[in-house]
Amino acid sequence: MKTTGNTIFISGGSAGIGLAIAKKLHAEGNKIIINGRNEERLQKALSELDGAAAIVGDLANESDRIKIADELKNKYSDVNIIINNAGAAFGYLLSEQTNALEKAQIEMNVNYFAIIHFNELMIPHLLQKQEAAVVNISSLAVYGSHKFLPTYGATKAALHSYTVALRYTYEEQKNLQIYEVYPPLTNTEFSSYIGGENGIPPSEVADELLIGLKDNLFDIPVGETKIYAAAVGEAMAKIASQANH
Template sequence: MQTTENTILITGGTSGIGRALAEAFYDRGNKVIVAGRRRSNLEEIMTKCPGIVGLPLDLGCPYSLARLKADVHTRFPDLNVLIANAGISRPEDVTADHWDSTDTEAIINTNILGVVRTTAAFLPLLKKQPNSTIMATGSALAFMPLASFPTYCASKAFVHSWLTALRHQLRHIPVEILELSPPYVQTELTGAQQAGDPRAMPLSDYIRQVMHMLEQHDHPRGEILLERDYARRWAERDGTYDTLFVAMNPN
């Protein structure tokens, strides 16, 4: 993926990793469109970065993506990069008497169907460009689940498998497929406490490493994965899966 001279659409682009990527690409002179649910956040990022275009998108609304698709196809026919970053994460305790599938279905709708539907909406446009990229946000937890977040981890396993198949199908079409697999980063994905958790990687450090890897085309198999997560990524291959699983999910 080239890191300059792009027209980039980032879903979930008003906070966390999405916003940090939007600002990093904007600073490199790209045309950046961010899509998100909260209009106040859209206004905030457009005020800070006057060249960024903010458009509303609620993946829970069946008409919202259709409106975004029509708007982007009309106003930005040169779109060549889609970053499907919108996602949610919620803990689930299936042992609780009050547990039901509400959070499960919300995660599936955003993290799985949201990625698929967004890709379907913009892939025809991306195919028309000479250098296009689809990047979706996965997680290192796709390879080693945190049991207290069962559906979130499973949704990221889906993203990994789906992108692998998509990459193979598009191998003769100039659309690069990348998977961004962040570690535990200081964002508000699971709540405000995560943003200040000293165990989490500072967001600015993570984005700096991601942009360097993109600039150096350092993403074997299309995976943008930090070295700190290699142990989880290759645990089954290395015979360390059971040990790591217990370490992450103590009894």
């Protein structure tokens, strides 16, 4: 799809991967609207994005999702790309008394349920555009769990399954494209407690997303994730080949 002249909403856009994506797409000549829960952090991010806008709100909260969607449709009615980047993750061990249920519920709400609802609110609007897209930021965790992130991987696997279904649902509507980006460990504040300093820079995720948009590559593995994606692709091709013989 086109990568300039869009109006793009990015949740969790005040830092990390979200801010890197905002900077990259802003530099390409797109109008950027970032979202986050903290006004001060949003204003700091806006100082690096000349002409961009911000909407304060917590997408984990249903009433905030409705408010943000309404503001987008009414105040920024030209919005045609939604990037669902905001996420939650807890690092802990299941062997510890750390209330795993509560943590899993928070992760699943932010990483899965909130995205489903927000897309449901916005897709009718996007379908009215000549060219539009939904981008779900997934994770390497789709391919397996980690003992220090014991419930996070399940939320991203759920998001992946939903994204595939969403793509199938709208495959006949050529004006709406559904993308999924799979970052590996990335050097952000979000992942600092699990060794994020050893990860790739968030700008690499933004670079890969831009390539994916330009080339209509709906699945966008990044860095180490490419190894896993290639292995799964080969296995699926082998299964398909055997089924046809």
